[in-house]
Amino acid sequence: MTVTPAYRPAPVPRPAADEHHGGPRRLVGPLAALDGRLAGPHDLLLMQCPSSLRPLGGGGLPDWARRVLRAHPWVTVGRAPAVAGGPADTPHPVRCTRDVSAAPETWLPVIVRGPERGQHLDALAPRAAVARTLRPEQLAGREALLPPGRVAAVPALAALSEAGRLVTEHRLAWGPIGAVGYELGTGVPVTGPLSPLRLVLRAPQPVSRRDALMLRRALSRLPVPVQAELETRYGAVLLAEYAAGTVLLTLLTPEGPREVRDPWFPRGR
Template identity: 85%
Template structure:
């Protein structure tokens, strides 16, 4: 008697199950990104990290090669993606595990180094992405870390409390920065004094009153918290928006802009760093 085919939703869930300790078998841009482009702060697992190209040109530094060999995760930056080969790469590297994908769509990413402040901005071909994790998918991953490790890093320990505070405002959220990187990779890159950075998804306007209430609640936590409100046009710091200034700095892929309303940024003007 033939075995009935597994329902598509169940099969899809099984194909996308967590694979702790290594990349998923299902690889390639469609599998890893579900047909969408990654967004700022997404963490990407690269199946051929040697295909990364530094923005400054040349080859990857030795420290970056060592990091990517051990933990081939990179963070998507807030910059425009590029189509075609970077100027210093006349022949883009193709991933032998995914020959059908087009590697000419290059994503802006950052490689995190072992030393404090050690970062490398680079471009990564979309075809080399084996897995993607959005900040929202990292919330419960502290349970995968050793209990002693979570207890030693307050920014990890307070994640369940943050979840409750943000849930009151019905905003999707996720940890970013060093905390997000450790949750994705398991690599202990944070410490007892590490701050907690958050992204709060706010496609619809958030009132100043709600923003102020949330900022005050987060400020009572035993760790420094920096939260970003991510709108459809870019991000604005929660603390800045809650303070109610006449103009705000909106972080966009094309650089910071001064706006009056981050949800309706008419007449965008270059920010102070772009002048």
């Protein structure tokens, strides 16, 4: 006797992974969001439960930070060490109610951007509460997601495309950071008419002083101040400082700034 297999409807196509400044919403949680790695400086993190953030200065979140996180639960990863620990040794830990595996926890150093110029809060965020991450390299080309006319009206946004072209000519991976990066990642209009264009340039291998000087001169011709930093395996150094031929450079590391002669082989003085 022949058995007719049960009818199975065709699967319904899922929506595209990326949405305007929101998605993907299907894959959430630290493994999907971080691809099994720790977040790096300048990464943008979308938090599942922003109330789990803990200010470094102690106490609870200020009212302005609560309002910001309710409207736009995005934070920026700072350049500081991550803190590992459980409830007994982590300051004021709270388990994210959406993820029962939040402890023992890795706490990431983050910055909450406020609505006013210079307003920010240093805090720790539980890794288990991260729903999505955006690296600076993923933000280039997202100008099309902003409202029409917004890019042309803001000098730092208008200069981004040309700045990216100049950096790409030097075969460096790059991405916007600061106010421009935050706006491109979240859609929140925080870039002002006087905001500089800040860039991170990935430089795992040494860059010659000559190439750095040529790039610095090219970027300085743009109609907006450009602040670029070379990100090495050990930290970041300002492109302008490195291009100037300074003997001792300030290398920004998770443990704090240190003076080095070579940011790719930081042996100090």
